[in-house]
Amino acid sequence: MQNYQTLTADFAWNLPARYNIAAACADGWARSEPDRICLVEDRGEAPARTLDYGGLADSSRRLAAAMAAKGVGRGDRVAIVLPQSFQTVIAHLAVYRLGAIAVPLAMRFGPEALGFRLKAAGAKMAVLHREGLETFGAVRDSLPALESVVVVEGEDDPGAGWFDFEKLIAEPGGTLEDAATVPDDPALIIFTSGTTGPPKGALHGHRVVLGHLPGIRFHHEDYPRPGDRIWTPSDWAWAGGLLNVLLPSLQLGVPVVFSAERFRAEEAYRLMARQGVRNAFLPATALRMLAAAGDEPAVKDLVLRTIASAGESLPAATYEWARRALAITVNEFYGQTECNMVLGSAAAHGVSRAGAIGKPVPGHRVALLGEDGREVPAGTPGTIAVRAPDPVMFLNYWQDPAATAAKFSGDWLMTGDQAVMDADGYVAFLGRDDDIITSAGYRIGPGEVENCLLAHEAVKLAAVVGKPDPLRTEIVKAYVVLRDGQPASPALADEIQAFVRTRLSAHEYPREIAFVDEMPLTTSGKIVRRMFRERARAEAAERSER
Structure with missing residues (x-):
């Protein structure tokens, strides 16, 4: 097996003149091995359902033809609001075949979060699961660009402008020629978590899947090998599930296992x-939950070869637990929605160290820059920066040229994450220089949560920060100033929590609320979150000492 130095020295990007994600992820295998399994749905005790490449290619072509007949064309945005399912993958590939732009969104979003993203993207069509219809119904009237809705497992007669997914892909003669796309053509909008403002849509080209191939091959150690089969509990609406696992694995011919069940450690072992x-791709929180489950009997039946982890820093104790209990060295990696999988570890290639993300993945130029824009010496904290051009790098923020320009310093994309590099080239993550909260692998922007809090009739001012947590890395904590005449109480805190949870999502609501008399503000009227972060960290430290 090649060592890191050889992999890096021998690497060269060679992007094709023409490239379409759908053709790359389905059609080649459909021609050579149509019966090859690409997706495996785990149904607990029931037999698994599978989909082969021939079926995936045919169904996605039929859906693409049906979408085209409904007016979807090149550059149009199609929102995909589905759980992990066969239909999700079929919908993604259908959109790419048309040269349209997929907008994956999480089922767990509440009306405000979902409505903001649908409107910001200007979605022309939405593909929804019947379980999400109530949430969608609350925002439908605010979406003037939306012309049609496709429903998975919906009613027999959805009504005008509404279409049944299965009926569309069953229509005879439903095929058309794929759009002749090039690597830089737009394919995908993934919304960031947001910081002090609303989430931004990171627009990626078809090349983003090609850009992820070196990373997934690296941290899964010569992936794929015969017999490889991958699973992640991460939602396919997020970069972690979609780009770290699903699409690259489909292109490489590796079966992707999925389940509709929420993550539970005991069931994860059995699955x-x-x-x-x-x-497996498992965020650090999932690994900590596996460790906390104890000596699960199913461990002896595991055939795991590799585990990759990202989204939050992997504690050294969890790293050591996996080596001891699973006989696997977890390969951590790093990236952002805008530029993913650029730093990583691979024990089999000689890159692994507890407490460190790793080194630049072959094919990516990563440096730590100081405030003067120059690379800092070893041992000195700096901002993680990625050199453009890079195939995993976003094209721009959707309809936001000012924010796009602000993300770059010359040829460097500035992540805003602070790290330190040692003399051996290992990068250790230190934290954000903005206000992003990392909780259970999710990146949460406080601005959106604060805006939702302020919509509650009892709330006058709100500041949201991350509070250190031994299981989730951080939890969302809100400091709230109430309106005059509103008495603070545990019941009101519960009410406000439920208000946010139902409007945004289960991972964004504040798990703790503290009522305060006043809010520290800058001279320009901005909330000084730093003071609350320090307070939350002190509270967490005091609790850990008890």
Whole structure:
């Protein structure tokens, strides 16, 4: 097996003149091995359902033809609001075939979060699961650009402008020629978590899947090998599930296992054993939950070969637990929605160290820059920066040229994350220089949560910060100033929590609320979150000492 130095020295990007994600992820295998399994749905005790490449290619072509007949064309945005499912993958590939732009959105979003993203993207069509219809119904009237809705497992007669997913892909003769796309053509909008303002849509080209191939091959150690089969609990609406696992694995011919169940450590062990999972992408929180489950009997039945982790820093204790209990060295990696999988570890290639993200993945130029824009010496904190051009790098923020320009310093994309590099080239993550909260692998912008809090009739001012948490890395904590005449109480705190949870999502609501008499502000009227972050950290430290 090649070592890191050889991999890096020998690497060269060679992007094709023409490239379409759908053709790359389905059609080649459909021609050579149509019966090859690409997706495996774990159904607990029931037999697994599978989909082969021939079926995936045919169904996605039929859906693309149906979408085209409904007016979807090149550059149009199609929102995909579905759980992990066969239909999700079929919908993604159909959109790419048309040269349209997929906008994956999480089922867990509440009306405000969902409505903001649908409107910001200007979605022309939405593909929804029936379980999300109530949430969608609350925002439908605020979406003037939306012309049609496709429903998975919906009613027999959805009504005008509404279409049944299965009926569309069953229509005879439903095929058309794929759009002749090039690597830089737009394909995908993934919304960031946002910081002090609303979330931004990071627009990626078709090349983004090509850009992820070196990373996934690296941290899954010569991936794929014969018999490899991958699983992640991460939602396919997020970069972690979609780009770290699903699309690259489909292109490489690796079966992707999925389940509709929420992550539970005991069931995760059984699922991996039941489906013969050899490769897994697990955020640090999931790994900590597996460790906390104890000596699960199913461990002895695991055939895991590699585990990759990202989204939050991997504690050294969890790293050591996996080596001891699973006989696997977890390969951590790093990226952002705008530029993903650019730093990483791979024990088999000689890159692994507890407490460190790793080194630049072959094909990516990463440096730590100081405030003067120059690279800092070893041992000195700096901002993680990625050199453009890079295939995993976003094209721009959707309809936001000012924010796009602000993301760059010359040829460097500035992540805003602080790190330090040692003399051996290992990068250790230190934290954000903005206000992003990392909770259970999710990146949460406080601005959106604060705006939702302020919509509650009892709330006058709100500041949201991350509070250190041993299980989730951080939890969302809100400091709230109430309106005059509103008495603080535990019941009101519960009410405000429920208000946010139902409007945004289960991972964004504040798990703790503290009522305060006043809010520290800058001279320009901005909330000084730093003071509350320090307070939350002190509270967490005091609790850990008890």
